[in-house]
Amino acid sequence: MSTALEAHGLGKRYKRNWALKDCSLHVPAGRVAALVGPNGAGKSTLLNLAVGLLHPTEGELRVLGRSPYGDRDLLDRVGFVAQDTPLYPDFTVAELITMGARLNRRWDTPLARDRMERLGLPLDRRVETLSGGQRAQVALALALAKRPELLLLDEPVASLDPLARREFMQVLMGAVADGETTVLLSSHLLGDLERVCDYLIVLQTAHVQLLGGVDELVSEHKALIGPRRQRADIAGVAAVIRESHTDRQTTLLVRTNGPILDPAWTAHDVTLEDLVLAYLAHPAPGRAVLGVAK
Amino acid sequence: MIWLTWRQHRRQALFAALGLAALAALLIPTGISMRNAFTDSGLARCLREVGKAEFLTGSTDCDSLAGVFTTRYESATTLSMLLVFLPLLAGLFWGAPLVARELEHGTHRLVWTQGVSRMRWAGVKLGLIIAATAVVSAGYALLVSWWLAPLNDAGRGRLSELSFDVQGIVPVAYALFAVALGVFAGTVWRRVLPAMAAALAGFLALRFVVLQQVRGHVLPALERTYPVIGGQRPNPSLGDWTFSVGIKNAAGEVISSGQQTQCSPSVAGQPGGPCASIDPGAYNFQLYQPAGNFWPLQFIEAGLFTALAALLLFLAIWRIRSRLA
Secondary structure (H helix, E strand, C coil): CCEEEEEEEEEEEECCEEEEEEEEEEEECCCEEEEECCCCCCHHHHHHHHCCCCCCCEEEEEECCECCCCCHHHHCCEEEECCCCCCCCCCEHHHHHHHHHHHCCCCCHHHHHHHHHHCCCCCCCEHHHCCHHHHHHHHHHHHHCCCCCEEEECCCCCCCCHHHHHHHHHHHHHHCCCCCCEEEEEECCHHHHCCCCCEEEEEECCEEEEEEEHHHHHHHEEEEEEECCCCCCCCCEEEEEEEEECCCEEEEEEEECCCCCCCCCEEEECCHHHHHHHHHCCCCCCCCCCCCCC | CHHHHHHHHHHHHHHHHHHHHHHHHHHHHHHHHHHHHHHHCCHHHHHHHHCCCCEECCCCCCHHHHHHHHHHCHHHHHHHHHHHHHHHHHHHHHHHHHHHHHHHHCCHHHHCCCCCCHHHHHHHHHHHHHHHHHHHHHHHHHHHHHHHHHHHHHHHCCCCCCCHHHCCCHHHHHHHHHHHHHHHHHHHHCCHHHHHHHHHHHHHHHHHHHHHHHHHHHCCCEEEEEECECCCEECHHHCCEEEEEEEECCCCCEEEECCCCCECHHHHCCCCCCCCCCCCCCEEEEEEECHHHHHHHHHHHHHHHHHHHHHHHHHHHHHHHHCCC
């Protein structure tokens, strides 16, 4: 399977602070990848690097096989919805579509108009009169009108109410259902993305904490419950992500590399949310970077 | 890109066109009336007869006619001083928001991720705004130069402070500089209001320094002398820019600065008369830029501000290219 986005040792520094450090990851083509992490983890930095707005301080980044910074040809193939879905407030919806047509070599005006129509947005409405949800939908429609091979969305639903969130995600999933567009979208809440993504990147404090296909990650991690004891080597456990103890028993969240056959432990499946929370709570950044799905 | 620039800035273009039209509506009728008054009052003929001799003797001069004329059009002189600030408006309302508004609203992330390179975006936007600035400010400069001509001839001179600044080619250079400064400030402060404030402060500071400290010294000043006792005095309608006057004694030492005195030989010796305290060999002096230096000074100052504008635009493009996201 080809790779839509690939980073090796990628880092970005603003003055003294590293917004992103030693970041290695890849997103296979055709996936819907969720980029999850708390605020300030480096999600926006990674997306802005991927769309060529920022220049990496170190490391290498390939988007659709090209280095994105200053690559105009690549911009034709990448759709981007920036944080807070910026649009010119005094433009009408029709003028935004015209702008897209003037600025892009690859642009599907009928598609954009059709999407606006289905959203019930009159073309002569000014952007400043739209609700937050409508603005986000317009921004998405503009990005989709480029017929992008890669669609990047930076916290597209962060400022929307729950209903608008769901509608936005439904439209997004409908638009990329053909599987020809790779999607990378970020959120500080996994809940927004859990139902739609099939690939996961967890970022925290500028580092990649977890990376891989959702199904593989879920099946590879187990919660083990057993009698309280000091941690010992357990056959089939590659790494202990989190451990908690009560007076009588110990609970471990582990990454496995084989079946757990030790009779002292009972293995339970974990949810994606448990998994993400465990990695975000992980005290040592950078230690648990996994390259699971090749 | 041209469509987008027009769409985003058409309101500013409209305001500029309206402003220029309003200025023309004000200046053209008053200019015509000023010209008529200049001729009809006999001032034009008087000045022609007096000519451009460096010194006048006797009572032939046009001082009283010129005085009446300039008093009548004093409000025009005041207005011309206000016109000094018009180029600044271009910097504040065209230059400063150009990049800063995009950065403030985050729309640079929208426009720089369409299929147009950032350099092309910057090139088209800056190119069009600079061209529009040049056209509008050239219209303004032509209009004001024409309008002020009678007042120049009546003795104010084109070289005097704030008169020089609204005529010839320097207004165009000031406007280009103001716009470039506004654009550059926008790339540094990234918000419209701070960029406007920075452009305002920077523009006024540099203009003030050049006006006060540079313009009079770029070309060597000349000294004109004439005796305290006698009837020969400088022709006031030469249009020179006199920036320092005083009286020196026979040894060449300054005995009084900031004033000029003259007495006819008949009253010179009288005790208690106006010239009693001045020793016989004393003479008046004037340090001045001759009227003929108007165009050389215009080109020098316009060149300075245009070069600074080019430097600021270069820095702004460099920042757009590699420092902003």
